[in-house]
Amino acid sequence: MNYIVNDVQEAIRSGRLALGQRLIEADLARELGVSRGSLREALNRLSTAGLVEIVPNRGAVVRRLSRKEVADRYQIRARLEGLAAALAAERLHEADHRDRLLSAAPPASSGAPSVEEYRRDNYRLHETIADLSGNPQLAALIRQLWLPAHMVELRGSLDTGFHRESAEDHRRIVDAILAQDPTAADAAMRTHLEARCQVILSLPSRVFGE
Amino acid sequence: MNYIVNDVQEAIRSGRLALGQRLIEADLARELGVSRGSLREALNRLSTAGLVEIVPNRGAVVRRLSRKEVADRYQIRARLEGLAAALAAERLHEADHRDRLLSAAPPASSGAPSVEEYRRDNYRLHETIADLSGNPQLAALIRQLWLPAHMVELRGSLDTGFHRESAEDHRRIVDAILAQDPTAADAAMRTHLEARCQVILSLPSRVFGE
DNA sequence: CTGGGCAGGATTGTTTGACAATTTCGTCTA
DNA sequence: TAGACGAAATTGTCAAACAATCCTGCCCAG
Numbered sequence: 001m002n003y004i005v006n007d008v009q010e011a012i013r014s015g016r017l018a019l020g021q022r023l024i025e026a027d028l029a030r031e032l033g034v035s036r037g038s039l040r041e042a043l044n045r046l047s048t049a050g051l052v053e054i055v056p057n058r059g060a061v062v063r064r065l066s067r068k069e070v071a072d073r074y075q076i077r078a079r080l081e082g083l084a085a086a087l088a089a090e091r092l093h094e095a096d097h098r099d100r101l102l103s104a105a106p107p108a109s110s111g112a113p114s115v116e117e118y119r120r121d122n123y124r125l126h127e128t129i130a131d132l133s134g135n136p137q138l139a140a141l142i143r144q145l146w147l148p149a150h151m152v153e154l155r156g157s158l159d160t161g162f163h164r165e166s167a168e169d170h171r172r173i174v175d176a177i178l179a180q181d182p183t184a185a186d187a188a189m190r191t192h193l194e195a196r197c198q199v200i201l202s203l204p205s206r207v208f209g210e
Numbered sequence: 211m212n213y214i215v216n217d218v219q220e221a222i223r224s225g226r227l228a229l230g231q232r233l234i235e236a237d238l239a240r241e242l243g244v245s246r247g248s249l250r251e252a253l254n255r256l257s258t259a260g261l262v263e264i265v266p267n268r269g270a271v272v273r274r275l276s277r278k279e280v281a282d283r284y285q286i287r288a289r290l291e292g293l294a295a296a297l298a299a300e301r302l303h304e305a306d307h308r309d310r311l312l313s314a315a316p317p318a319s320s321g322a323p324s325v326e327e328y329r330r331d332n333y334r335l336h337e338t339i340a341d342l343s344g345n346p347q348l349a350a351l352i353r354q355l356w357l358p359a360h361m362v363e364l365r366g367s368l369d370t371g372f373h374r375e376s377a378e379d380h381r382r383i384v385d386a387i388l389a390q391d392p393t394a395a396d397a398a399m400r401t402h403l404e405a406r407c408q409v410i411l412s413l414p415s416r417v418f419g420e
Numbered sequence: 421c422t423g424g425g426c427a428g429g430a431t432t433g434t435t436t437g438a439c440a441a442t443t444t445c446g447t448c449t450a
Numbered sequence: 451t452a453g454a455c456g457a458a459a460t461t462g463t464c465a466a467a468c469a470a471t472c473c474t475g476c477c478c479a480g
Contacts (some may be wrong), residue, residue: 001433025461035435037247039464044251048258057442057461079289134395135282141351211462235432245464250433267432267471 001027004042007032012051013148023052023060041070048146058144067201067208070147074197078190081126084142085135085173085189086182097132098178104128105174118163125170129177162199169195214252217242220274223262223358233262233270259354261361275361277411277418284407287355290335290399294352295383295399296392297343307342308388314338315384328373335380339387339399362410362417372409379405 008028011017029039043060048053053063055169065073092098106117110119123146130139218238221227239249245366256262263273275283276412302308314334333356379402386394 026459036461037436038434039250041254044254045258048255056452058444059461069347069412072347075293075345076290076348076351079293080286083285083289137279137282138286141286234430236430246432247465248463269432269475 001038001039003163004032004038005045008042008046009051009148016086017062018063019062023062026058034036045074051093051148059132063210065147067205069196070208071143072191073147074200077142077147078197079192080138080142080145081129081193082140082186084130084133085177085185086134087135087138088129088181089177089180089185091134091178092177100128101132101174101177105170118166122166122170125174129173132177158199159166165199166196211248211251214242214248215255218252218256219261229271229272229274229361231272233272234270236329246341247325258387263302263402273361276417277417280357280362280410280418281354281407284403284410287357288403288407289357290338290348290352290355292396292400294343294345294348295387296393297345297348299387299390299392299395301342301344302387302390304344310338311342311384315380325368325373328366328376330378332376335384339383342387343412362413368409376406378404 008017012056023043025036025039025043029036032039043052043054047054047060051063054060088101089095090099104127126146127139127143130142132209133139169188173185173188173192176188213232214310218227227233233253235246235249235253242249243355253262253264257264257270257279260268264270264419295392314337337353339350340352343349377397378401383398383402386398
Protein backbone atom coordinates (compact mmCIF):
# COMPACT_ATOMS: atom_id res chain seq x y z
CA MET A 1 0.00 0.00 0.00
CA ASN A 2 2.97 2.22 0.61
CA TYR A 3 3.83 1.82 -3.02
CA ILE A 4 0.68 3.65 -3.96
CA VAL A 5 1.80 6.61 -1.86
CA ASN A 6 5.11 6.52 -3.68
CA ASP A 7 3.46 6.29 -7.08
CA VAL A 8 1.34 9.34 -6.45
CA GLN A 9 4.29 11.19 -4.98
CA GLU A 10 6.34 10.33 -8.03
CA ALA A 11 3.54 11.40 -10.35
CA ILE A 12 3.49 14.77 -8.64
CA ARG A 13 7.25 15.13 -8.67
CA SER A 14 7.48 14.30 -12.36
CA GLY A 15 4.84 16.89 -13.11
CA ARG A 16 2.37 14.38 -14.50
CA LEU A 17 0.02 15.62 -11.79
CA ALA A 18 0.22 19.39 -11.91
CA LEU A 19 0.17 21.62 -8.88
CA GLY A 20 -3.32 22.63 -7.96
CA GLN A 21 -4.76 19.83 -10.04
CA ARG A 22 -7.80 18.10 -8.72
CA LEU A 23 -7.39 14.36 -8.22
CA ILE A 24 -10.40 12.34 -9.28
CA GLU A 25 -10.38 9.14 -7.29
CA ALA A 26 -11.90 6.92 -9.95
CA ASP A 27 -9.56 8.09 -12.71
CA LEU A 28 -6.40 8.04 -10.66
CA ALA A 29 -7.21 4.62 -9.24
CA ARG A 30 -7.68 3.17 -12.71
CA GLU A 31 -4.49 4.83 -13.90
CA LEU A 32 -2.47 3.35 -11.05
CA GLY A 33 -4.17 -0.01 -11.31
CA VAL A 34 -5.47 -0.07 -7.74
CA SER A 35 -8.89 0.03 -6.19
CA ARG A 36 -10.49 3.25 -5.14
CA GLY A 37 -10.39 2.24 -1.50
CA SER A 38 -6.65 1.73 -1.48
CA LEU A 39 -6.08 4.97 -3.31
CA ARG A 40 -8.21 6.69 -0.72
CA GLU A 41 -5.99 5.46 2.09
CA ALA A 42 -2.93 6.65 0.20
CA LEU A 43 -4.41 10.10 -0.35
CA ASN A 44 -5.17 10.37 3.33
CA ARG A 45 -1.55 9.66 4.14
CA LEU A 46 -0.37 12.17 1.61
CA SER A 47 -2.63 14.76 3.13
CA THR A 48 -1.07 14.38 6.57
CA ALA A 49 2.30 14.63 4.84
CA GLY A 50 0.99 17.84 3.31
CA LEU A 51 1.52 16.90 -0.32
CA VAL A 52 -2.16 16.92 -0.99
CA GLU A 53 -5.10 18.74 0.49
CA ILE A 54 -8.40 17.01 1.07
CA VAL A 55 -11.56 19.08 1.15
CA PRO A 56 -14.58 17.19 2.47
CA ASN A 57 -16.94 16.13 -0.30
CA ARG A 58 -14.73 17.78 -2.85
CA GLY A 59 -11.75 15.51 -3.04
CA ALA A 60 -8.02 15.99 -3.11
CA VAL A 61 -5.89 18.58 -4.88
CA VAL A 62 -2.16 18.71 -5.27
CA ARG A 63 -1.07 21.21 -2.70
CA ARG A 64 0.86 24.37 -3.26
CA LEU A 65 2.19 26.45 -0.39
CA SER A 66 1.59 30.15 -0.07
CA ARG A 67 4.43 32.46 0.78
CA LYS A 68 3.37 32.65 4.40
CA GLU A 69 3.06 28.90 4.66
CA VAL A 70 6.59 28.50 3.37
CA ALA A 71 7.85 31.03 5.89
CA ASP A 72 5.95 29.35 8.70
CA ARG A 73 7.28 25.97 7.79
CA TYR A 74 10.87 27.15 7.67
CA GLN A 75 10.41 28.72 11.07
CA ILE A 76 9.44 25.34 12.45
CA ARG A 77 12.15 23.49 10.59
CA ALA A 78 14.77 25.91 11.92
CA ARG A 79 13.85 25.02 15.49
CA LEU A 80 13.56 21.32 14.91
CA GLU A 81 16.62 20.83 12.76
CA GLY A 82 18.59 23.09 15.05
CA LEU A 83 17.69 20.72 17.87
CA ALA A 84 18.66 17.75 15.74
CA ALA A 85 22.03 19.27 14.92
CA ALA A 86 22.70 20.02 18.58
CA LEU A 87 21.78 16.48 19.60
CA ALA A 88 23.89 15.04 16.81
CA ALA A 89 26.85 17.03 18.13
CA GLU A 90 26.26 15.65 21.61
CA ARG A 91 26.17 12.10 20.36
CA LEU A 92 28.94 12.21 17.82
CA HIS A 93 31.12 9.99 19.97
CA GLU A 94 28.75 7.05 19.52
CA ALA A 95 29.71 4.06 17.41
CA ASP A 96 29.74 4.95 13.72
CA HIS A 97 28.22 8.40 13.99
CA ARG A 98 31.28 10.22 12.76
CA ASP A 99 31.52 8.00 9.69
CA ARG A 100 27.88 8.34 8.85
CA LEU A 101 28.08 12.10 9.07
CA LEU A 102 31.19 12.28 6.91
CA SER A 103 29.72 10.03 4.26
CA ALA A 104 26.68 12.27 4.00
CA ALA A 105 28.64 15.50 4.07
CA PRO A 106 29.12 17.59 0.95
CA PRO A 107 31.41 15.52 -1.27
CA ALA A 108 34.38 17.83 -1.62
CA SER A 109 32.84 19.79 -4.48
CA SER A 110 33.59 17.89 -7.66
CA GLY A 111 32.74 20.75 -9.95
CA ALA A 112 29.30 22.29 -10.05
CA PRO A 113 26.68 19.70 -9.15
CA SER A 114 23.51 19.52 -11.15
CA VAL A 115 20.30 20.73 -9.60
CA GLU A 116 19.12 17.19 -9.08
CA GLU A 117 22.40 16.21 -7.46
CA TYR A 118 22.21 19.18 -5.17
CA ARG A 119 18.70 18.29 -4.11
CA ARG A 120 19.68 14.73 -3.34
CA ASP A 121 22.84 15.63 -1.41
CA ASN A 122 21.04 18.35 0.46
CA TYR A 123 18.28 16.02 1.55
CA ARG A 124 20.73 13.32 2.48
CA LEU A 125 22.67 15.58 4.81
CA HIS A 126 19.61 16.94 6.58
CA GLU A 127 18.18 13.44 6.88
CA THR A 128 21.41 12.04 8.28
CA ILE A 129 21.68 14.75 10.90
CA ALA A 130 18.07 14.09 11.90
CA ASP A 131 18.86 10.40 12.34
CA LEU A 132 22.05 11.07 14.28
CA SER A 133 20.01 13.04 16.81
CA GLY A 134 18.99 9.73 18.34
CA ASN A 135 15.42 10.99 18.64
CA PRO A 136 13.34 8.99 16.16
CA GLN A 137 10.23 11.09 16.65
CA LEU A 138 12.24 14.17 15.82
CA ALA A 139 13.65 12.52 12.72
CA ALA A 140 10.19 11.51 11.58
CA LEU A 141 8.89 15.05 12.07
CA ILE A 142 11.74 16.56 10.13
CA ARG A 143 11.07 14.23 7.23
CA GLN A 144 7.39 15.09 7.41
CA LEU A 145 8.14 18.80 7.25
CA TRP A 146 10.62 18.54 4.45
CA LEU A 147 9.37 20.83 1.79
CA PRO A 148 9.09 18.84 -1.42
CA ALA A 149 10.23 21.03 -4.27
CA HIS A 150 6.91 20.57 -6.00
CA MET A 151 5.01 22.30 -3.25
CA VAL A 152 6.63 25.44 -4.43
CA GLU A 153 7.31 25.57 -8.14
CA LEU A 154 11.05 26.02 -7.83
CA ARG A 155 12.19 24.32 -10.99
CA GLY A 156 14.93 26.42 -12.51
CA SER A 157 14.27 29.34 -10.18
CA LEU A 158 17.41 28.83 -8.14
CA ASP A 159 20.79 29.77 -9.51
CA THR A 160 24.19 28.32 -8.78
CA GLY A 161 24.78 31.03 -6.20
CA PHE A 162 22.06 29.47 -4.10
CA HIS A 163 23.71 26.11 -4.22
CA ARG A 164 27.17 27.45 -3.48
CA GLU A 165 25.99 29.36 -0.42
CA SER A 166 24.06 26.35 0.71
CA ALA A 167 27.12 24.14 0.42
CA GLU A 168 29.10 26.60 2.54
CA ASP A 169 26.42 26.55 5.23
CA HIS A 170 26.48 22.79 5.16
CA ARG A 171 30.18 22.70 5.75
CA ARG A 172 29.82 25.00 8.74
CA ILE A 173 27.11 22.79 10.20
CA VAL A 174 29.12 19.62 9.74
CA ASP A 175 32.19 21.25 11.24
CA ALA A 176 30.25 22.31 14.31
CA ILE A 177 28.91 18.82 14.80
CA LEU A 178 32.33 17.28 14.27
CA ALA A 179 33.67 19.69 16.89
CA GLN A 180 30.97 18.30 19.20
CA ASP A 181 29.71 21.82 19.86
CA PRO A 182 25.91 21.62 20.24
CA THR A 183 25.35 25.33 20.56
CA ALA A 184 27.32 26.12 17.43
CA ALA A 185 25.64 23.32 15.51
CA ASP A 186 22.21 24.59 16.52
CA ALA A 187 23.10 28.14 15.51
CA ALA A 188 24.64 27.09 12.20
CA MET A 189 21.60 25.05 11.24
CA ARG A 190 19.17 27.78 12.15
CA THR A 191 21.14 30.40 10.29
CA HIS A 192 21.27 28.13 7.28
CA LEU A 193 17.54 27.52 7.16
CA GLU A 194 16.67 31.13 7.82
CA ALA A 195 18.91 32.22 4.97
CA ARG A 196 17.50 29.62 2.56
CA CYS A 197 14.04 30.72 3.51
CA GLN A 198 14.84 34.35 2.75
CA VAL A 199 16.10 33.46 -0.70
CA ILE A 200 13.03 31.38 -1.50
CA LEU A 201 10.68 34.09 -0.27
CA SER A 202 12.37 36.57 -2.59
CA LEU A 203 11.30 34.55 -5.61
CA PRO A 204 8.51 35.92 -7.78
CA SER A 205 5.06 35.04 -6.57
CA ARG A 206 4.53 32.86 -9.63
CA VAL A 207 6.20 29.98 -7.76
CA PHE A 208 3.79 30.12 -4.85
CA GLY A 209 0.18 29.15 -4.60
CA GLU A 210 -1.78 32.16 -3.46
CA MET B 211 -15.86 9.92 9.08
CA ASN B 212 -14.25 12.27 11.55
CA TYR B 213 -16.77 11.08 14.06
CA ILE B 214 -15.29 7.60 13.90
CA VAL B 215 -11.91 9.04 14.85
CA ASN B 216 -13.57 10.77 17.79
CA ASP B 217 -15.41 7.63 18.86
CA VAL B 218 -12.24 5.59 18.96
CA GLN B 219 -10.41 8.40 20.71
CA GLU B 220 -13.15 8.62 23.29
CA ALA B 221 -13.16 4.86 23.76
CA ILE B 222 -9.46 5.00 24.52
CA ARG B 223 -9.79 7.97 26.86
CA SER B 224 -12.59 6.35 28.81
CA GLY B 225 -10.52 3.23 29.22
CA ARG B 226 -12.94 1.03 27.32
CA LEU B 227 -10.04 0.30 25.02
CA ALA B 228 -7.12 -0.45 27.29
CA LEU B 229 -3.57 0.65 26.65
CA GLY B 230 -1.66 -1.92 24.67
CA GLN B 231 -4.88 -3.57 23.58
CA ARG B 232 -4.98 -4.94 20.10
CA LEU B 233 -7.75 -3.54 17.94
CA ILE B 234 -9.45 -6.15 15.80
CA GLU B 235 -10.89 -4.35 12.80
CA ALA B 236 -13.93 -6.57 12.36
CA ASP B 237 -14.97 -6.42 16.01
CA LEU B 238 -14.39 -2.72 16.47
CA ALA B 239 -16.18 -1.89 13.24
CA ARG B 240 -19.23 -3.87 14.32
CA GLU B 241 -19.12 -2.26 17.77
CA LEU B 242 -19.06 1.22 16.30
CA GLY B 243 -21.60 0.39 13.63
CA VAL B 244 -19.39 1.30 10.69
CA SER B 245 -17.82 -0.63 7.87
CA ARG B 246 -14.36 -2.04 8.13
CA GLY B 247 -13.14 0.24 5.38
CA SER B 248 -14.16 3.39 7.18
CA LEU B 249 -12.70 2.18 10.44
CA ARG B 250 -9.48 1.50 8.61
CA GLU B 251 -9.25 5.11 7.45
CA ALA B 252 -9.90 6.30 10.97
CA LEU B 253 -7.20 4.06 12.41
CA ASN B 254 -4.75 5.38 9.87
CA ARG B 255 -5.47 8.90 11.00
CA LEU B 256 -5.09 7.95 14.63
CA SER B 257 -1.77 6.38 13.86
CA THR B 258 -0.39 9.59 12.44
CA ALA B 259 -1.71 11.31 15.56
CA GLY B 260 0.23 8.73 17.53
CA LEU B 261 -2.70 7.40 19.54
CA VAL B 262 -2.47 4.06 17.89
CA GLU B 263 0.34 2.09 16.34
CA ILE B 264 -0.16 0.14 13.15
CA VAL B 265 2.14 -2.80 12.48
CA PRO B 266 1.90 -4.07 8.91
CA ASN B 267 -0.15 -7.25 8.64
CA ARG B 268 -0.66 -7.25 12.38
CA GLY B 269 -3.12 -4.49 12.94
CA ALA B 270 -3.43 -1.62 15.36
CA VAL B 271 -2.73 -1.44 19.08
CA VAL B 272 -3.47 1.34 21.51
CA ARG B 273 -0.14 3.00 21.92
CA ARG B 274 1.81 3.39 25.10
CA LEU B 275 4.99 5.42 25.24
CA SER B 276 8.23 4.17 26.69
CA ARG B 277 10.23 6.35 29.03
CA LYS B 278 12.60 7.36 26.26
CA GLU B 279 9.75 8.19 23.92
CA VAL B 280 8.23 10.44 26.54
CA ALA B 281 11.56 12.19 27.02
CA ASP B 282 12.06 12.55 23.27
CA ARG B 283 8.63 13.98 22.82
CA TYR B 284 9.04 16.55 25.57
CA GLN B 285 12.31 17.58 24.01
CA ILE B 286 10.49 18.35 20.78
CA ARG B 287 7.58 20.03 22.52
CA ALA B 288 9.95 22.27 24.47
CA ARG B 289 11.38 23.64 21.23
CA LEU B 290 8.08 23.98 19.46
CA GLU B 291 6.05 25.44 22.29
CA GLY B 292 8.95 27.70 23.19
CA LEU B 293 8.75 29.05 19.66
CA ALA B 294 4.99 29.43 19.95
CA ALA B 295 5.32 31.37 23.20
CA ALA B 296 7.94 33.66 21.68
CA LEU B 297 5.76 34.32 18.64
CA ALA B 298 2.74 34.90 20.83
CA ALA B 299 4.72 37.51 22.74
CA GLU B 300 5.67 39.23 19.50
CA ARG B 301 2.09 39.35 18.32
CA LEU B 302 0.37 40.21 21.57
CA HIS B 303 -0.48 43.66 20.27
CA GLU B 304 -2.81 42.22 17.64
CA ALA B 305 -6.56 42.61 17.91
CA ASP B 306 -7.96 40.45 20.71
CA HIS B 307 -4.82 38.52 21.51
CA ARG B 308 -4.44 39.89 25.02
CA ASP B 309 -8.01 39.01 25.90
CA ARG B 310 -7.75 35.51 24.51
CA LEU B 311 -4.59 34.88 26.48
CA LEU B 312 -6.09 36.21 29.70
CA SER B 313 -9.25 34.18 29.34
CA ALA B 314 -7.17 31.01 28.94
CA ALA B 315 -4.79 31.87 31.75
CA PRO B 316 -4.94 30.08 35.10
CA PRO B 317 -8.15 31.29 36.69
CA ALA B 318 -6.83 32.94 39.85
CA SER B 319 -6.69 29.66 41.77
CA SER B 320 -10.19 29.06 43.13
CA GLY B 321 -9.08 26.44 45.61
CA ALA B 322 -7.44 23.20 44.54
CA PRO B 323 -8.71 22.20 41.11
CA SER B 324 -9.58 18.59 40.45
CA VAL B 325 -7.28 16.53 38.29
CA GLU B 326 -9.69 16.71 35.41
CA GLU B 327 -10.01 20.48 35.74
CA TYR B 328 -6.26 20.81 35.82
CA ARG B 329 -5.91 18.75 32.67
CA ARG B 330 -8.49 20.84 30.87
CA ASP B 331 -7.07 24.20 31.93
CA ASN B 332 -3.56 23.06 31.19
CA TYR B 333 -4.47 21.98 27.71
CA ARG B 334 -6.44 25.13 27.07
CA LEU B 335 -3.52 27.39 27.92
CA HIS B 336 -1.01 25.51 25.79
CA GLU B 337 -3.47 25.37 22.94
CA THR B 338 -4.23 29.07 23.14
CA ILE B 339 -0.58 30.02 23.10
CA ALA B 340 -0.08 27.79 20.09
CA ASP B 341 -2.92 29.57 18.29
CA LEU B 342 -1.68 33.03 19.25
CA SER B 343 1.62 32.23 17.56
CA GLY B 344 -0.06 33.03 14.26
CA ASN B 345 1.59 29.99 12.69
CA PRO B 346 -1.17 27.47 11.99
CA GLN B 347 1.21 24.70 11.00
CA LEU B 348 2.97 25.13 14.32
CA ALA B 349 -0.31 25.04 16.20
CA ALA B 350 -1.32 21.86 14.39
CA LEU B 351 1.99 20.21 15.21
CA ILE B 352 1.74 21.13 18.87
CA ARG B 353 -1.71 19.60 19.06
CA GLN B 354 -0.44 16.51 17.31
CA LEU B 355 2.38 16.13 19.80
CA TRP B 356 0.25 16.72 22.82
CA LEU B 357 0.72 13.71 24.98
CA PRO B 358 -2.69 12.27 25.67
CA ALA B 359 -2.76 11.15 29.28
CA HIS B 360 -3.66 7.66 28.20
CA MET B 361 -0.39 7.20 26.36
CA VAL B 362 1.24 7.13 29.74
CA GLU B 363 -0.86 5.67 32.48
CA LEU B 364 -0.83 8.75 34.67
CA ARG B 365 -4.16 8.47 36.36
CA GLY B 366 -3.69 9.34 39.97
CA SER B 367 0.09 9.29 39.76
CA LEU B 368 0.46 13.04 40.05
CA ASP B 369 0.04 14.80 43.35
CA THR B 370 -1.15 18.32 44.08
CA GLY B 371 2.46 19.50 44.25
CA PHE B 372 2.73 18.78 40.56
CA HIS B 373 -0.29 20.89 39.79
CA ARG B 374 0.79 23.76 42.00
CA GLU B 375 4.24 23.95 40.43
CA SER B 376 2.70 23.72 37.03
CA ALA B 377 0.36 26.60 37.77
CA GLU B 378 3.31 28.74 38.89
CA ASP B 379 5.14 27.98 35.63
CA HIS B 380 2.04 28.91 33.72
CA ARG B 381 1.86 32.27 35.41
CA ARG B 382 5.48 32.98 34.55
CA ILE B 383 4.85 32.09 30.92
CA VAL B 384 1.76 34.25 30.68
CA ASP B 385 3.54 37.15 32.36
CA ALA B 386 6.40 36.95 29.88
CA ILE B 387 4.02 36.97 26.94
CA LEU B 388 2.02 39.85 28.42
CA ALA B 389 5.30 41.73 28.83
CA GLN B 390 5.85 41.11 25.11
CA ASP B 391 9.22 39.58 25.85
CA PRO B 392 9.76 36.75 23.33
CA THR B 393 13.04 35.55 24.79
CA ALA B 394 11.63 35.28 28.28
CA ALA B 395 8.48 33.59 27.04
CA ASP B 396 10.52 31.05 25.13
CA ALA B 397 12.71 30.35 28.14
CA ALA B 398 9.78 30.09 30.54
CA MET B 399 7.98 27.63 28.33
CA ARG B 400 11.02 25.48 27.82
CA THR B 401 11.83 25.44 31.51
CA HIS B 402 8.25 24.50 32.26
CA LEU B 403 8.18 21.56 29.88
CA GLU B 404 11.59 20.31 30.89
CA ALA B 405 10.56 20.37 34.55
CA ARG B 406 7.25 18.59 33.85
CA CYS B 407 9.13 16.00 31.88
CA GLN B 408 11.52 15.36 34.74
CA VAL B 409 8.66 14.75 37.14
CA ILE B 410 6.93 12.37 34.78
CA LEU B 411 10.13 10.46 34.11
CA SER B 412 10.58 9.97 37.83
CA LEU B 413 7.35 8.01 38.03
CA PRO B 414 7.58 4.25 38.54
CA SER B 415 8.00 2.31 35.32
CA ARG B 416 4.56 0.81 35.76
CA VAL B 417 3.08 3.85 34.03
CA PHE B 418 5.17 3.42 30.91
CA GLY B 419 4.98 0.85 28.18
CA GLU B 420 8.33 -0.84 27.89
C1' DC C 421 10.87 -34.48 26.97
C1' DT C 422 11.98 -30.93 23.36
C1' DG C 423 12.41 -28.41 19.29
C1' DG C 424 11.08 -28.08 14.29
C1' DG C 425 7.77 -28.18 10.94
C1' DC C 426 2.89 -28.03 9.51
C1' DA C 427 -1.97 -27.50 8.97
C1' DG C 428 -5.87 -24.65 10.13
C1' DG C 429 -7.91 -20.58 12.04
C1' DA C 430 -7.74 -15.74 12.62
C1' DT C 431 -6.80 -11.33 10.86
C1' DT C 432 -5.23 -7.99 7.68
C1' DG C 433 -4.75 -6.06 2.81
C1' DT C 434 -7.12 -5.33 -1.20
C1' DT C 435 -10.68 -5.75 -4.70
C1' DT C 436 -15.31 -5.29 -6.73
C1' DG C 437 -19.77 -3.46 -7.09
C1' DA C 438 -23.18 -0.93 -5.25
C1' DC C 439 -25.79 3.09 -3.48
C1' DA C 440 -26.83 7.46 -0.82
C1' DA C 441 -25.19 12.19 -0.07
C1' DT C 442 -23.15 16.06 -1.90
C1' DT C 443 -21.28 19.07 -5.20
C1' DT C 444 -21.09 20.88 -9.92
C1' DC C 445 -22.88 22.46 -14.06
C1' DG C 446 -25.88 23.47 -17.83
C1' DT C 447 -30.44 24.88 -18.96
C1' DC C 448 -34.61 26.94 -18.48
C1' DT C 449 -37.70 30.42 -16.57
C1' DA C 450 -39.31 34.73 -14.49
C1' DT D 451 -29.77 38.66 -16.39
C1' DA D 452 -30.32 36.37 -11.96
C1' DG D 453 -31.95 32.57 -9.90
C1' DA D 454 -34.35 27.85 -9.73
C1' DC D 455 -34.10 23.32 -11.02
C1' DG D 456 -32.65 18.93 -12.40
C1' DA D 457 -29.09 15.87 -14.29
C1' DA D 458 -24.37 14.38 -14.19
C1' DA D 459 -20.24 13.79 -11.76
C1' DT D 460 -17.94 12.81 -7.66
C1' DT D 461 -17.23 11.60 -2.95
C1' DG D 462 -18.50 8.89 1.31
C1' DT D 463 -19.84 4.61 2.89
C1' DC D 464 -21.24 -0.10 2.88
C1' DA D 465 -21.17 -5.31 2.19
C1' DA D 466 -19.15 -9.40 0.62
C1' DA D 467 -15.45 -11.68 -1.00
C1' DC D 468 -10.71 -13.59 -1.40
C1' DA D 469 -5.54 -13.79 -1.25
C1' DA D 470 -1.64 -12.92 1.77
C1' DT D 471 0.08 -13.10 6.14
C1' DC D 472 0.35 -14.08 10.93
C1' DC D 473 -0.64 -16.97 14.91
C1' DT D 474 -1.54 -21.35 17.42
C1' DG D 475 -1.67 -25.78 18.73
C1' DC D 476 -0.44 -30.31 17.29
C1' DC D 477 2.47 -33.93 15.62
C1' DC D 478 6.73 -36.00 14.79
C1' DA D 479 11.70 -36.77 14.95
C1' DG D 480 15.58 -36.54 17.65
